[in-house]
Amino acid sequence: MVDPRAYRLTVHGMVDRPLIFTLQDLKRFPAVSRTCFLECAGNYNGQREELTPQEICGLTSQSEWTGVMLSTVFKEVGAQARATWFLAEGQDAAVMTRSIPVKDAIGEAMLAYAQNGEALRPEQGYPVRLLLPGWEGNASVKWLRRIELADQPFMTREETSKYTDPLADGTAREFSLVIDARSVITSPCYPQTIQKGFVELRGIAWSGRGLIRRVEISTDGGKTWKLATLQPPMLPKALTCFRYPWEWDGRPTEIVSRAVDETGYTQPEMAAIQKVRGRRTRYHLNPVTGWTIAADGRVRFALERVRA
């Protein structure tokens, strides 16, 4: 547990004025609130039919975060133009670090000290964490103690041996920070059993690149697709609820969702991901998923759909 009176954030490196901020200092800055999702880069599991949505892709969440824009703090310290990267360092036991590209982060990055109207909880990085909307959660360093501006990435363990993506061509992608669009039908789902007749399909979709443009639904295993209704408010880099009215005729089938974001990116099938990234890719998996409906109404994870 961090004592809020003892908390200090040091910002240094390629800055005109290296400064130390107390928690009260950070709260004096102009504040901003932002609702967005926060998701683990390893948020996918699809190994068997008996999986709930939580088990498939539940390492994601959404909150309203409040804090100071990182750009405000960078102005305060006089961040230099040649500072193209910064290191964010936590004060956990491993003093975990990530290198963040300034140009890509500075527009939306925050130093968050509140979550859903209360102070950050200890496990969420109390008293202050970095928040990078739409990016893999590991980069939003918790219990933030130090920011160092530099002209190169630091190549820490978490951005080299971990969180990188082996590709089919023998190269490995580094700093693949943005979470691409995805969706999941949360009802009906395993372990439910549905009845013949009207069933409202419900779920959530999200993209680290901005707004969800549409969610497409198939009730015939991907042969035909129809548009789901999106529930306002639709916020960029935030969970977007969708619904689709369906009449189940009692015959076995498969229900599937896929998200399309504002860049025109369509959530891909697992086969398309593995074609590009090979079979040993481990992070940033966002395949189209669905549920099989058996004749008795039992709902199970559509395993064949994600089998390589």
Next chain:
Amino acid sequence: MTRIVIIIGAVFTIGLGATAQSPSKPPDSARDKPLGIGTPATPEQIAALDIDVRPDGTGLPAGSGTARDGAGVYAQKCAACHGANGEGGTADVLVGAEPKSSAPFGPDYERWKGARPDVPFTIGNYWPYATTLFDYVRRAMPATAPGSLTADETYALVAWLLAKNEIVAETDAINRETLPRVRMPARARFVPDNRRGGPEVK
């Protein structure tokens, strides 16, 4: 339309109305002058925290060690989780020089693999920078007492890990001069993220 939510103390004031301003736009984007918040950080205060090591060696301290020096430290402080020889423990596999001709993925690997079982991702076949070893071991290991290793112990452990992965010799001294010059086998594998959204699956 977007909606701004402001917290004032514990009171929620929701929905100040539709606005053209992006919710992510800083409220003071037009302001260039500092507000005078914060306390100057002295070089001593910064040095007490600044433990990171970069690929060019910036941040490496004085000290030195060889794989032979590191063997005892490893057995005492690392083997319980990582196995006697850097594999077979409960924690990450550290040692594995195979395949010599490729990374543990990609077309060359698949040809080499044939009917063999998959090899794990290790320091020898996947870590792109030797400096990362010093940085990470010093800040995070051993898990029971992170930050407790001396500079010499850390250099010796790094030397042991590099030697076990067949990257340096057992007698090579690893220090702030030599470590940044160690070329890791996987170094050339890493490429920047080329995903930008849009229709192509990458």
